[in-house]
Amino acid sequence: MLRxxxxxxxxxxxxxxxxxxxxAHAGTAPAALPPIDAGTSLLVIAPHPDDETLCCAGVIERVxxxxxxxxxxxxxxxxxxxxxxLFIGRSLFRSPKKMQELAERRMREARAATALLGLRxxxxxFLGYPDGGVLALLEGHYTRAYTSPFxxxxxxxxxxxxxxxxxxxxxxxxxxxxxxxDRVRPTLLLTASPRDAHxxxxxxxxxxxxxxxxxxxxxxxxxWVVHGGEGWPSxxxxxxxxxxxxxxxxxxxxxxxxxxxxxxxxxxLEALRAYPTQLEMLSPLLLAFVRTTELFxxxxxx
Numbered sequence: 001m002l003r004x005x006x007x008x009x010x011x012x013x014x015x016x017x018x019x020x021x022x023x024a025h026a027g028t029a030p031a032a033l034p035p036i037d038a039g040t041s042l043l044v045i046a047p048h049p050d051d052e053t054l055c056c057a058g059v060i061e062r063v064x065x066x067x068x069x070x071x072x073x074x075x076x077x078x079x080x081x082x083x084x085x086l087f088i089g090r091s092l093f094r095s096p097k098k099m100q101e102l103a104e105r106r107m108r109e110a111r112a113a114t115a116l117l118g119l120r121x122x123x124x125x126f127l128g129y130p131d132g133g134v135l136a137l138l139e140g141h142y143t144r145a146y147t148s149p150f151x152x153x154x155x156x157x158x159x160x161x162x163x164x165x166x167x168x169x170x171x172x173x174x175x176x177x178x179x180x181x182d183r184v185r186p187t188l189l190l191t192a193s194p195r196d197a198h199x200x201x202x203x204x205x206x207x208x209x210x211x212x213x214x215x216x217x218x219x220x221x222x223x224w225v226v227h228g229g230e231g232w233p234s235x236x237x238x239x240x241x242x243x244x245x246x247x248x249x250x251x252x253x254x255x256x257x258x259x260x261x262x263x264x265x266x267x268x269l270e271a272l273r274a275y276p277t278q279l280e281m282l283s284p285l286l287l288a289f290v291r292t293t294e295l296f297x298x299x300x301x302x
Contacts, residue, residue, distance in 0.1 A: 031222055031256040031298040033059065034188060040068030043186035045177070045208050047200040048078045048131060049110035050275045054289040055224035056190050057117055057268035058260040063188075064118030071123040072114055073180045075173070075204050077158060078277075079103035080131030080150040096152035103131075103151075103158065106277055113274035116267065127176050128161035130168055135203035142170035178211055189221045193297060195249045197227035209299055221299035225250060226289075238287040240265065244295050257293040265292060 034040075042063045046052040052060070052072045063070045079099045111124050129137065130148035137146055146168040147154040155167045162180070166172045191208040192201035205223060212221050228247025246255045260268065269290045273279065278286060 031254055031296045033222060033256065033258055033296060036062050036066050036068060036188075038067035039187065040066065041185055041187045042068060042070040043180070043184045043189045044070075044072045045189065045191040045204055046072055046074045047134065047192055047198070047204040048076055049074055049106040050078075050113070050272070050278050050286065051192070051201075051226055052110075053113050053117070053268065053271045053275070054226055054286060055294060057271050058264045058294050059188075059190065059258055060114070060117045060119065061264055061267055069123070069184075070117075070119060071125060071180075071184045071186075072110075072119060073125040073127060073177070074107075074110060075127050075134055075177075076129050076131040076200065077103035077126055077161075078106035078131050080133070080148070096150075099148075099150045100153075100157060102277070103128075106275075107158070107160070109275045109277060113271040116271045116274060125180060126158065126161045127163070127173070127180075128156035128158040129173055132200065133168070134173070135199040137168060137170040137173050138203050138207060139170075141168070145169055174207060174211070177207060181211055181215070186217075187220055189217075190296065191221065191223055193223035193225045193250070194300065195253070196225050197229070197249060201226060212299070218299045222256075222296035223299065224294070224296055233285075233288040233291070236284040236288050238269070238290055240269075240290065242291055243293040244289070244291040246295060250297060253297045255295050255297050257295055260292055260294065265290060 040063050042060065044052045044056045044060065060070050060072070079102060081102065107126055111121070114124055130146060130153070131150065133146055133148055145154045148168065151157060153168070156164050158164060163176050166176060189208065189212060192205040194202050194205045194209070196202050196205065209218065209221060212218050225247045229249045232247050233244055243257065272286060272290060
């Protein structure tokens with residue numbers, strides 16, 4: 001159920017969202033990651049299962065090996081991919097049952113991939129919000145429930161999610177992600193860039209920035225990109241030993257490189273291979289992220 005005060009929150013939030021989106025295109029501060037040690041508390045906010053491995057696998061493993069604490073929260077469970085349904089489910093027909101079964105499979109893959117990077121089960125957190133609908137939740141459905149066109153669900157349908165049964169609305173998503181921040185208390189937060197071309201990614205990044213700004217902790221935020229422009233990353237293939245080049249959509253934004261060791265690069269590839277549903281469809285793109293570096297930009301200020 002929606003809280004009774006959410007209508008009062010909606011207009012200020014949407015105005016803030018617009019201001020932050022504009023700031024995201026004006027540039028950001030330098031983005032070098034802070035030192036990683038036993039005091040680091042890392043939270044990766046991933047819009048979909050696999051994003052955390054594509055962009056942050058090396059950082060996750062480094063934090064764990066340093067004795068710090070690392071967690072991943074997935075905003076969606078990947079229940080909106082009709083390509084997955086075609087290639088993995090061998091079906092041309094969308095059905096709520098099949099899409100939820102796909103999500104359950106993708107969550108199992110996410111647990112396996114991040115376990116390879118050192119995450120414990122208690123640090124693998126799923127919110128279960130609608131794939132392909134995150135931006136809609138923050139805009140037209142901040143105070144009213146949204147129904148997924150893929151699963152038919154209007155509330156979190158996954159029993160293993162942190163908050164099963166929560167209505168699909170922007171206000172509930174904001175509250176649930178805020179609860180994760182309270183739980184993890186990150187000293188370093190890695191999230192999608194508001195410049196990412198995918199609407200779920202942009203929305204997840206904007207919401208994370210909003211919550212961290214409200215806490216006075218924007219300095220702890222770094223942003224990454226998956227959908228960074230046509231043809232990026234290049235070459236579209238597994239290229240061990242090559243650094244990742246900055247995404248075209250980050251033109252004019254300072255970007256810092258996090259250098260992976262050869263062992264970390266190998267582990268990233270191993271973790272990515274725990275996502276057979278994604279590799280069957282998108283192998284050239286996904287494998288192109290296995291490089292000697294992971295790239296991050298700083299948080300924009302509205």
